[in-house]
Amino acid sequence: MGRLIVLAFITLDGVVEDPDGSDHTDFGGWAMRHGPQGVAGDKFRLGPILERGTLLFGRRTWEHFSTLWPARDDPFSQSMNAATKAVVTHRDIDPDVWAGSRAVDRPLAAWVRATLPSTDVAVIGSGSVVDALAAHGLVDEYRLLVFPTATGSGRRLFPDGHRLELTAVEQVGPAALCVLTPGRA
DSSP, X not given: OOOEEEEEEEETTOBOSOSSSTTOOTTOOTTGGGOGGGTSSOTTOOTHHHHXXXXXXXXXXXXXXXXXXXXXXXXXHHHHXXXXXXXXXXXXXXXXXXXXXXXOOSOHHHHHHHHTTTSOEEEESOHHHHHHHHHTTOOOEEEEEEESOOOSSSOBSOTTOOOEEEEEEEEETTEEEEEEEEOOO
């Protein structure tokens, strides 16, 4: 049985918006200020998910990533570029822009329910996609790379609060990879 895993760079105050500065917010680029070792490589411990699972993106995140990853050639980038990718969008995407990409072909929750029995799905960034999946109770795990930064403003992953159970934590470069599952009542 597959799992739906949410991957996010996050600050101590819960902000997930603009970690690389590409949205040009006043607080943007907070993850990049810790140097390339903070974001390079398989920080989220995706391993086999890149080979056998599916990466799920919202359209904006996919468009941004598709300008960055195809030109990279290190081993992790090669795995990202070879991975199966699905994009939540109402527009057509050009699958030749980033190899292995295809549009989600039905309503998101139905697509996830149809996909999970056979494979893991990892959502990268894509706040509106994460919100929709969480609202449907479909998130099995959060892998949050927590940076020792507080921005004081920006979009938070859990703006209304959320109970989570910590299952693992590991220092990864300047951040901590926290693996959490949704809390059970």
